[in-house]
Amino acid sequence: MQEHNLHVYNTLTRTKEKFEPFSPPFVGMYVCGPTVYGDPHLGHARPYITFDVVSRYLRHLGYKVRYVRNITDVGHLVNDADEGEDKIGKKAKADQLEPMEIVQMYTNSFHDAMRALGNIPPSIEPSAAGHIPEQIKMVQEILDAGLAYESNGSVYFDVEKYAKTNDYGKLSGKVLEDLISSQEREGVRNLDGQSEKRSSLDFAIWKKANPEHIMRWESPWSDGFPGWHLECSVMSRKYLNFPFDIHGGGMDLQFPHHECEIAQGKAATGIDPVKYWMHNNMITLDGKKMGKSYGNGINLDQFFTGDHPLLKQAYSPMTVRFYILMAHYRSTLDFSNEALQSAQKAMQRLFNAISSLNDVKPSGSSTFNVQEWVNECYAVLDDDFNTAQLLALLFESVKVINQLKDGQTKLTEADLDLFKEKVNLFVFDILGLKDEEAQSGNQEEVDGLIKMLLKLRQDAKLSKDYATSDAIRDEIQALGFKILDGKDGSSWERQS
Ligand SMILES: [Zn+2]
Structure with missing residues (x-):
């Protein structure tokens, strides 16, 4: 395994910590997956691209990563609360389909979008409905530990009792007393026997299904279904064992979802389940959070086709990926067409530079320190996966490539090989x-044909047939290629 100096920002301690997994070279990473009741949207792109890069870099360093990302196909209720309809059940009723048809349809479209965005699939993708017995078992363990109670067929986690001996709120920075007093202010604390819960801070780990609820399973307490927070505790424990190394997700999941995961895991096993908690920040629109539940979400398909009133044009999946990587994952990222357009141009510039690197010839000596540049690239990745700074360094390399082409900068063969290898790697x-x-066309054929046209244009110029040479130039440009006239003849690149 490669020596490294990787530091990871841990939400739990609010510091960057040296990355030291429990049993190297193995790394266990769990990331909360989608609730599959609608088309994947921009809010899905950011966490899954972020943790895709995390797993890619860890694997590059030599770790054997087991990346588990779940599919939520049951138990996630509308409004994320303990009451109300199941998001998938509701959609199934509206569309007159089986809940599992909804699950299948949107799992498929989620996978299509992830593939388009270039994300490597997780090692295991378990679903909540496929792990009901394990969830019933964990509910029983928490009951046995005396940290949950049954009420009218449902089972609730006893937050205040747990908090007496555990730090509930540490991850999200919430203080129990503040949560209690804010509920008192809102008049929801004293439930006056109207609720099954002893305290409104308590959350369901098993819910009795009301008669019209479609998705239900037998359990010792009632015909019902597991609470939303429970599935992630159960599936991360099953496939990664407690404690495991990394748990990831969007910042909006810190509370209550991840706070509840810690509490459930600790209550059931006595073990703090996770070492490093990593959270990506949100995408904003005019300073407001962007997403389906905020009413301003844009589906990924709409980005790819441009079919949405907020979009001025279509953006390719790679443009979306590039745009997301232009910000560090813990910074907010503001949505705008201008930002996406500049991502598109920048990415094309980068690709043009990389493909022209093959035409560069080595020299007897080097005037650019490749190794130093490579070290800087590793340093920014080691600093909590800073893709924004890595892209800045890659744009420095674009300048170097352009200088190499016109001879202002020189590299020996060994340096040139190292430079090519690392640019491609990053x-x-x-x-x-x-x-x-x-990749979409046969690059070599296109290259050969355009070189032939450039040669014809050159011949026309030499015989002073400027009408023909200009016509060839215009035709090439109309096809989306830019002609670069240099002292050693002409070359071409794709228009950015
Ligand atoms: Zn989760």
Whole structure:
């Protein structure tokens, strides 16, 4: 395994900590997956691209990563609360389909979108409905530990009792007393026997299904279904064992979802389940959070086709990926067409530079310190996966490539090989970008044909047939290629 100095920002301690997994070279990473009741949207792109890069970089360092990402197909109720309809059940009724048809349909569209964005599939993708017996078992363990109680067929986690001996609120920075007093202010604390819960802070780990609820299973307490928070505790424990190394997700999941996961895991097993909690920040629109539940979400398909009133054009999946990587994952990222357009241009510039690197010839000596540049690239990745700074360094490399082409900068063969290898490594293997246009056609054939046209244009020029040479130039440009006239003849690149 490669020596490294990787530091990871841990939400739990609010510091960057040296990354030291429990049993190297193995790394266990769990990331909360989607609730599959609608088309994947921009809010899905950011966490899954972020943790895709995390797993790619860890694997590059030599770790054997087991990446578990669940599919939530039951138990996630509308409004994320303990009452109300199941999101999937509700959609199934509205569309007159079986809940599992809804699950299948949107799991498929989620997978399509993830593939388009270049994300490597997780090692295991378990679903909540496939783990009901394990969830019933964990409910029983928490009851046995005396940290949950049954009420009218439902089972609730006893937050205040747990908090007497555990730090409930540490992850999300919430203080129990503040939660209690804010509920008192809102008049929801004293439930006056109207609720099954002893305290409104308590959360359901098993819910009795009301008669019209479709998705239900037998349990010792009632015909019902597991609470939403429970599935992640159960599936992360099953496939990674407690304690495991990394738990990831969006910042909006810190409370209550992840706080509840810690409490359930600790209550059932006595073990703090996770070492490093990592959270990506949100995407905003005019300073407000963006997403389906905020009413301003844009589906990924709509990005790819441009079919949405907020979009001025279509953006390729790789443009969306590049745009997301332009910000560090813990910074907010503001949505705008301008930001996406500049991502598109920048990415094309980067790809053009990389493909022209093959034409560079080595020199007897080097005037650019490749190794130092490589070290800087590793340093920014080691600093909590800073893709924004890595892209800045890659744009420095674009300048170097342009200087290499016109001879202002020179590299020996060994340095040139190292430079090519690392540029390709960072751009394609670690950031996971793909030069879709270069891959969509046969690059060599296109290259050969355009070189032939450039030669014809050159011949026309030499015989002073400027009408023909200009016509060839215009035709090439109309096809989306830019002609670069240099002292050693002409070359071409794709228009950015
Ligand atoms: Zn989760």
